[in-house]
Amino acid sequence: MSCRKRCKREIFKFAQYLFRLITGSLNNDSVEDELELSAVRHRPEGLEQLEAQTRFSRKELQILYRGFKNECPSGIVNEETFKEIYAQFFPQGDATTYAHFLFNAFDTDHNGSVSFEDFVMGLSILLRGTVQEKLNWAFNLYDINKDGFITKEEMLDIMKAIYDMMGKCTYPVLREEAPRQHVEVFFQKMDKNKDGVVTIDEFIDCCQNDENIMRSMHLFENVL
Amino acid sequence: MAAGVAAWLPFARAAAIGWMPVANMPMPVAPSEKNKRQDELIILNVSGRRFQTWRNTLDRYPDTLLGSSEKEFFYNEESKEYFFDRDPDVFRSVLNFYRTGKLHFPRYECITSYDEELAFFGIIPEIIGDCCYEEYKDRKRENAERLMDDQEDNKDAKLPNMTFRETMWRAFENPHTSTMALVFYYVTGFFIAVSVITNVVETVPCGSSPNQKEVPCGERYTVAFFCMDTACVMIFTVEYLMRLFAAPSRYRFMRSVMSIIDVVAILPYYIGLVMTDNEDVSGAFVTLRVFRVFRIFKFSRHSQGLRILGYTLKSCASELGFLLFSLTMAIIIFATVMFYAEKGSSSSKFTSIPASFWYTIVTMTTLGYGDMVPKTIAGKIFGSICSLSGVLVIALPVPVIVSNFSRIYHQNQRADKRRAQKVQKARLARIRISKTGSAVQSSAFLHSKRNGLFNEALELTSSIDEDQRLSKSTSLLESQHHHLLHCLEKTTNHEFVDEQYYQQSYLEAGMQNYPSRSPSLSSQDGVTGTCCTRRSKKHHKPLPNTSAPAHIPPLKHTHQLGLQELSTIHIQPLSTSRSSLNMRVDEQAPLNCQSSQITTAIISIPTPPVTTPEGDAHLPAGPAHQNVVKVSAL
Numbered sequence: 001m002s003c004r005k006r007c008k009r010e011i012f013k014f015a016q017y018l019f020r021l022i023t024g025s026l027n028n029d030s031v032e033d034e035l036e037l038s039a040v041r042h043r044p045e046g047l048e049q050l051e052a053q054t055r056f057s058r059k060e061l062q063i064l065y066r067g068f069k070n071e072c073p074s075g076i077v078n079e080e081t082f083k084e085i086y087a088q089f090f091p092q093g094d095a096t097t098y099a100h101f102l103f104n105a106f107d108t109d110h111n112g113s114v115s116f117e118d119f120v121m122g123l124s125i126l127l128r129g130t131v132q133e134k135l136n137w138a139f140n141l142y143d144i145n146k147d148g149f150i151t152k153e154e155m156l157d158i159m160k161a162i163y164d165m166m167g168k169c170t171y172p173v174l175r176e177e178a179p180r181q182h183v184e185v186f187f188q189k190m191d192k193n194k195d196g197v198v199t200i201d202e203f204i205d206c207c208q209n210d211e212n213i214m215r216s217m218h219l220f221e222n223v224l
Numbered sequence: 225m226a227a228g229v230a231a232w233l234p235f236a237r238a239a240a241i242g243w244m245p246v247a248n249m250p251m252p253v254a255p256s257e258k259n260k261r262q263d264e265l266i267i268l269n270v271s272g273r274r275f276q277t278w279r280n281t282l283d284r285y286p287d288t289l290l291g292s293s294e295k296e297f298f299y300n301e302e303s304k305e306y307f308f309d310r311d312p313d314v315f316r317s318v319l320n321f322y323r324t325g326k327l328h329f330p331r332y333e334c335i336t337s338y339d340e341e342l343a344f345f346g347i348i349p350e351i352i353g354d355c356c357y358e359e360y361k362d363r364k365r366e367n368a369e370r371l372m373d374d375q376e377d378n379k380d381a382k383l384p385n386m387t388f389r390e391t392m393w394r395a396f397e398n399p400h401t402s403t404m405a406l407v408f409y410y411v412t413g414f415f416i417a418v419s420v421i422t423n424v425v426e427t428v429p430c431g432s433s434p435n436q437k438e439v440p441c442g443e444r445y446t447v448a449f450f451c452m453d454t455a456c457v458m459i460f461t462v463e464y465l466m467r468l469f470a471a472p473s474r475y476r477f478m479r480s481v482m483s484i485i486d487v488v489a490i491l492p493y494y495i496g497l498v499m500t501d502n503e504d505v506s507g508a509f510v511t512l513r514v515f516r517v518f519r520i521f522k523f524s525r526h527s528q529g530l531r532i533l534g535y536t537l538k539s540c541a542s543e544l545g546f547l548l549f550s551l552t553m554a555i556i557i558f559a560t561v562m563f564y565a566e567k568g569s570s571s572s573k574f575t576s577i578p579a580s581f582w583y584t585i586v587t588m589t590t591l592g593y594g595d596m597v598p599k600t601i602a603g604k605i606f607g608s609i610c611s612l613s614g615v616l617v618i619a620l621p622v623p624v625i626v627s628n629f630s631r632i633y634h635q636n637q638r639a640d641k642r643r644a645q646k647v648q649k650a651r652l653a654r655i656r657i658s659k660t661g662s663a664v665q666s667s668a669f670l671h672s673k674r675n676g677l678f679n680e681a682l683e684l685t686s687s688i689d690e691d692q693r694l695s696k697s698t699s700l701l702e703s704q705h706h707h708l709l710h711c712l713e714k715t716t717n718h719e720f721v722d723e724q725y726y727q728q729s730y731l732e733a734g735m736q737n738y739p740s741r742s743p744s745l746s747s748q749d750g751v752t753g754t755c756c757t758r759r760s761k762k763h764h765k766p767l768p769n770t771s772a773p774a775h776i777p778p779l780k781h782t783h784q785l786g787l788q789e790l791s792t793i794h795i796q797p798l799s800t801s802r803s804s805l806n807m808r809v810d811e812q813a814p815l816n817c818q819s820s821q822i823t824t825a826i827i828s829i830p831t832p833p834v835t836t837p838e839g840d841a842h843l844p845a846g847p848a849h850q851n852v853v854k855v856s857a858l
Contacts, residue, residue: 063263067231089236089708092720102239119235126238134241141242162243163716169726170718182716186246207245216244216251219711220237 042075044116053117054124061120068116076113079103093167101161105141131217135204149197155183233704240711247715255703267305268319273312274305281322288346290322314341321347329356335363350651357651392470409526412463416522419456422449423516457493460486460519482525489519536629543628547621551588554617558584558610565603572599588614670722 044050050061072081079100086099106114106122125133140146144154159179166174190198190206207213244251266282268275268290285291300307308315314333318341321327329338329352342349352360386394395405426442426449442449464486471477492512524530537544559580566574573596574580583596587610598607713719721729 064234070231085232086236086239089233089705090712102242105242123235123238126241127234135245138242138245142245159246162246162712163718165712166716166718166720169721169723171721171725171729172718173726173730174718178716178718182246182248185248203245212247212250213245216247217241219244219251219254220241222254 042115044075050117050120054120055128056120056124064120064123065116068119076115077119078113082114090165090167092169093165095165097161097164098158101141101144101158104144105137127220131208131214132204134217135207136200139200139203149199150203151197152183152187155186155198156180159183159186233701233708237704237708240708243711243715247711249714249717251714252707252710255700255707268315269300269303269305269307270310270312270315271308273315275315275319277319277322284322284325285347290318290345292346294346310344311337311341314338318342318345318347321351326353327351327356328353329360331359335360335367339364348654350654389470390472392466393472396467396470412459413523413526415456415459416519416526418452419460419516419519422452422456423513423519453493456519457490460490460522464490482522485518485521488515489522492516532632533629536625536632539632540625540628543621543624547618550617550621554588554610554613555581555584558588558606558613561606562598562603562610565606566598566600569599569603574598574603584610587611589618590614670720 044065047058047061050056051058054061056064069075071077071085077085082103083096083099086102087095089095103114104110106118108118108121122137125137129137139150142150142155142158144157156179159182163174163179163182168174187196187198189210190202192202192206263278263280265276266279268277282290282295289295295306298306298308313330314337317328317330317338327347327349339349349360394401395408399405399409427440429438430441430444464483467483467486468474468477477483492515495512524534559577562583563574563577563580566572566580574583580596583598586593586596587607590611592611598604709720
């Protein structure tokens with residue numbers, strides 16, 4: 001706002017204040033009602049549609065929704081709530097950065113909130129998807145700016161976020177270079193043509209050839 | 225974990241897939257859910273009113289009656305429901321606690337019945353949410369005070385072997401205890417009144433002889449008044465000496481306000497006796513007589529209202545101080561203004577600023593004697609402003625004092641509130657424990673890691689049944705959460721350790737810690753970064769990439785290294801016993817009372833000499849050497 005406009009606005013506010021002072025008006029509910037619209041309520045699509053779009057059964061969707069609605073009665077999760085919830089699982093460290101990346105990965109339409117559909121579709125990929133889909137999702141998580149390439153900086157950010165979750169009291173003591181070294185190892189493994197970025201094909205290729213990773217992809221299948 | 229957040233654990237575990245491509249090591253096996261049931265509704269019949277809820281809801285708090293297997297005692301086979309013969313209205317709050325994680329205290333409930341229900345269902349009252357906690361504590365305190373008052377009535381009962389001194393003291397403090405005390409009480413009261421009236425009448429002009437001017441009665445009937453005075457003072461002296469004799473702590477008695485008043489009341493008489501001859505100081509002696517009026521304060525022993533008034537004034541000291549201060553400021557301002565305003569006018573009484581003080585005070589308190597009046601127009605304007613502001617300045621603190629008085633009159637001490645604040649801190653600590661706050665979560669994880677190690681060791685020595693006994697102690701939720709944390713450890717090649725072990729290893733190696741953004745909850749932030757050096761001990765290299773069992777020993781070694789520390793740090797176990805709810809986080813709790821789940825085993829590991837986990841906690845300084853260790857537990 002330009003200086004003149006600001007001055008005018010200030011003077012007007014001061015005049016208003018003087019007027020109210022002299023006439024002794026008591027109520028001061030002037031500006032606060034502009035903020036804070038009533039809580040947004042979001043109702044998810046019907047059970048049948050969700051059943052069709054995801055790989056969950058009806059019962060599983062019911063259980064998921066009950067848990068979701070309990071924590072977020074308004075039907076959507078915003079980033080703050082998401083961070084808080086996720087941080088409760090990692091009490092020793094700081095999970096907020098990683099939760100931020102996770103939030104962006106779940107918020108597929110990038111509207112700043114995760115609705116139940118987003119939530120359940122993400123879970124469907126993670127728990128019931130094929131390995132290809134899971135790897136795709138992981139790549140999407142690492143690719144912060146969603147340009148199709150994972151650069152070293154992006155990976156470093158992700159790595160730092162993961163290491164932050166460990167917190168301070170670890171054994172061996174966490175050193176500053178630990179994430180960077182880990183990123184180096186990762187790039188050595190994944191970046192086949194050594195061009196400094198990892199593309200989705202390199203990523204999927206490499207992961208499919210690594211039996212540790214393939215085995216761990218099936219780790220959480222019986223979560224629900 | 226909070227009730228609602230437990231529902232998000234599947235999500236957190238699923239999101240852990242994001243770590244998999246980054247990890248260099250294989251992940252631990254997920255805990256199998258052996259007896260995973262479909263979620264079912266259970267019916268709770270409380271005195272005829274049926275409540276229904278999911279079984280999982282009740283399982284959120286395994287330390288309570290409804291969450292543990294204790295409810296099976298109440299299972300009714302014929303009707304396939306759980307029957308509790310308790311109050312259904314209070315049960316509503318109890319069940320809501322499971323549903324929402326917050327315990328509320330309904331205002332219409334009786335505090336004792338509520339407490340009984342909570343005790344029956346194994347819920348500690350400290351969990352009551354902040355919205356209802358103040359009310360709960362107030363009611364509880366009232367109840368306790370009422371009980372104490374009832375008990376105090378019995379306190380006056382005469383204890384069998386009281387010494388004469390104690391009897392006397394009791395008689396002085398509570399006049400209703402015996403007839404003698406009552407008589408004494410009234411006699412002293414009477415004499416106080418007589419003395420005060422004498423002092424007053426002394427100055428009244430009595431009738432005069434026609435040729436003399438009016439003389440006060442004191443000078444006319446000197447002898448009579450003197451005898452009266454002497455009698456009163458003798459009684460007061462005797463009383464004071466008797467109190468001094470009977471007081472349990474004489475020094476404290478002499479310092480108390482009442483005794484000072486007593487002394488000040490009787491001293492002028494004695495000083496007067498001593499100094500009657502000397503004419504020079506008789507003027508001072510007359511002044512001393514003023515102090516005889518303090519005898520009226522002796523009435524405060526006889527009147528509760530006076531005592532409360534005194535107490536009020538003492539407790540409103542800050543308001544009174546504020547009143548005085550603001551008055552002084554206003555007086556100085558207005559006096560200055562009036563002085564300069566009236567300077568011009570002739571024959572003005574406002575000769576100096578201190579002289580104007582008198583005018584200002586009289587005007588501000590709206591007395592308006594009229595002995596000093598402004599004559600100029602400016603003076604009149606400022607004078608009116610002065611009187612208007614005086615009303616405001618005085619009127620503001622007065623209601624505060626008044627309300628203080630009424631509050632103190634009706635209700636009691638602030639010491640209770642201070643005590644309640646101390647309890648508040650203890651309460652927060654207990655909530656943190658019982659709600660499995662992060663301190664316990666992390667320690668529960670560490671504890672289960674230790675248990676898990678014993679598990680692996682036992683597997684090595686092929687004792688299977690202990691294994692089963694160990695694993696059943698953790699609930700499914702806990703084990704899943706621990707698996708998640710374990711995966712994170714594997715991803716980053718670092719392990720979670722507790723604070724003390726971290727400090728030890730830090731101090732040993734003198735390394736710079738990773739600048740993590742948030743401190744762990746139990747952190748003592750005394751350790752700052754120093755320059756970074758690589759740890760020299762070779763077993764601290766990051767664990768290699770294979771999963772060969774040959775590498776389990778180093779892992780165990782590092783944990784055994786910390787076992788002594790962990791043993792003294794040991795906090796809450798994962799047992800389902802309800803008594804653990806009421807335990808405080810005690811960092812010095814020895815391991816032996818908690819390790820009921822750890823069974824005997826002989827482990828051969830390359831560790832420094834370890835005898836028993838419940839023993840000492842001194843850290844072995846040097847590197848490891850081989851040893852066969854018998855680790856026994858209870």
